[in-house]
Amino acid sequence: xxEAPEQxxxxxxxxxxxxxxxxxxxxxxxxxxxxxxxxAGRLVRLREAxxxxxxxxxxxxxxTSADGPGRFLAAAAPYVLAVVCxxxxxxxxxxxxxxxxxxxxxxxxDGGQTADRVVWLVHECGTLACxxxxxxxxxxxxxxxxxxxxxxxxxLPVATWVFEADYxxxxxxLNRPLLATxxxxxxxxxxxxxxxxxxxxxxxxxxxxTAIAAVAVASFLTHTLAWxxxxxxxxxxxxxxxxxxxxxxxxxxxxxxxxAALARRGRSARFTAAGVATAMLFWLWHDYGLLGSVPYGGxxxxxxxxxxxxxxxxxxxxxHTTRSNGPAASGT
Amino acid sequence: xxxRSLQEPTSLILCAVADRPRHGYAITQEVKxxxxxxxxxxxxxxxxxxxxLLEDGQxxxxxxxxxxxxxxxxxxxxxxxxxxxxxxAERLRATAVEAERRLAVHRPGPKGATA
Numbered sequence: 001x002x003e004a005p006e007q008x009x010x011x012x013x014x015x016x017x018x019x020x021x022x023x024x025x026x027x028x029x030x031x032x033x034x035x036x037x038x039x040a041g042r043l044v045r046l047r048e049a050x051x052x053x054x055x056x057x058x059x060x061x062x063x064t065s066a067d068g069p070g071r072f073l074a075a076a077a078p079y080v081l082a083v084v085c086x087x088x089x090x091x092x093x094x095x096x097x098x099x100x101x102x103x104x105x106x107x108x109x110d111g112g113q114t115a116d117r118v119v120w121l122v123h124e125c126g127t128l129a130c131x132x133x134x135x136x137x138x139x140x141x142x143x144x145x146x147x148x149x150x151x152x153x154x155x156l157p158v159a160t161w162v163f164e165a166d167y168x169x170x171x172x173x174l175n176r177p178l179l180a181t182x183x184x185x186x187x188x189x190x191x192x193x194x195x196x197x198x199x200x201x202x203x204x205x206x207x208x209x210t211a212i213a214a215v216a217v218a219s220f221l222t223h224t225l226a227w228x229x230x231x232x233x234x235x236x237x238x239x240x241x242x243x244x245x246x247x248x249x250x251x252x253x254x255x256x257x258x259x260a261a262l263a264r265r266g267r268s269a270r271f272t273a274a275g276v277a278t279a280m281l282f283w284l285w286h287d288y289g290l291l292g293s294v295p296y297g298g299x300x301x302x303x304x305x306x307x308x309x310x311x312x313x314x315x316x317x318x319x320h321t322t323r324s325n326g327p328a329a330s331g332t
Numbered sequence: 333x334x335x336r337s338l339q340e341p342t343s344l345i346l347c348a349v350a351d352r353p354r355h356g357y358a359i360t361q362e363v364k365x366x367x368x369x370x371x372x373x374x375x376x377x378x379x380x381x382x383x384x385l386l387e388d389g390q391x392x393x394x395x396x397x398x399x400x401x402x403x404x405x406x407x408x409x410x411x412x413x414x415x416x417x418x419x420x421a422e423r424l425r426a427t428a429v430e431a432e433r434r435l436a437v438h439r440p441g442p443k444g445a446t447a
Contacts, residue, residue: 032355032379034402035356052374066380
């Protein structure tokens, strides 16, 4: 007697899947689902139902870990998280110096509008969330890393739109629709990449964690060195070189990972290469101003990318030559 | 044979079908048991992973039957999956050996003791 409502619920959930997929896989999914929820509590049943809804949506969007787009998102997510959150480590240092100088206390003591204070507070929390996301990502804790990064990326734009919409519309975006589109689209796309990464393919492998840590360290060190040198007030060739390094360091690290991915063979390596390239695009989108401040910045960035691609092509050709010569050599 | 490390859910699923073929629900139970309840694979997530591993040739459908009116498919490791899991086990073993070796090199003495 208790089977009927359960079966009806499972049938309703199965209806969420595309018809062709349901015909092919429906009975098996229903069987697994029925076994799992048998004797299970209400919370487990709800979680199972939520998971099936999510899975059905992923099947519709071709975003399961068995689909190419799903695998691409899994490959891109750690690199995107790294480039988006890496500046937050230096941001924390900058914020802490403001606290140390008493600037922040003065800002709060001076009064001012509540909206400004909320946006400031959200900015501080967002920076902290991004920095924590880096640490969690590098430690292989993908679930909190993803949530923290999404909060860090979305919180500030949302708070600014809620509390300072007038300023945005009349001073920042008036006659600049492209900038408005870019400012909205960038956090939305980043959130979608992090959110849609398949659950059974979390990017917690050594390579993913190394990428997050390497981009974070490179960004923090070069930002800090450039800032420390710049604050001395002397404009020397060393200062300019450090500013160039500051702008290009994350790209250089990504270029190494692009080379490694392109040099490898196989489907997984192709997804990784596409993921690194996507992260590079996000970095350019996010930090194009910084790159523009470096003399010949575009040329240097292009050279880095070109070198990575060319080096990978050489490695692959050599490997191919060795492999094709191998049997002949052993046969002689 | 791949030398790349596997994600935990993937290695746990391969491990669950390594000794004998298992159906979906049995795999979720084995994964839960092997991970001391830390990893729970829900229906959709498990099915995605099984589809991916089938496509990659790591597992294969061992048998299809109907039990109590329910379609039940059991999965088994392919030779490729067996090689992948063996490589993963070897990688983990090497890491464990190295960790033990390094821990043995530096054994802190009792508090306050001097050389």
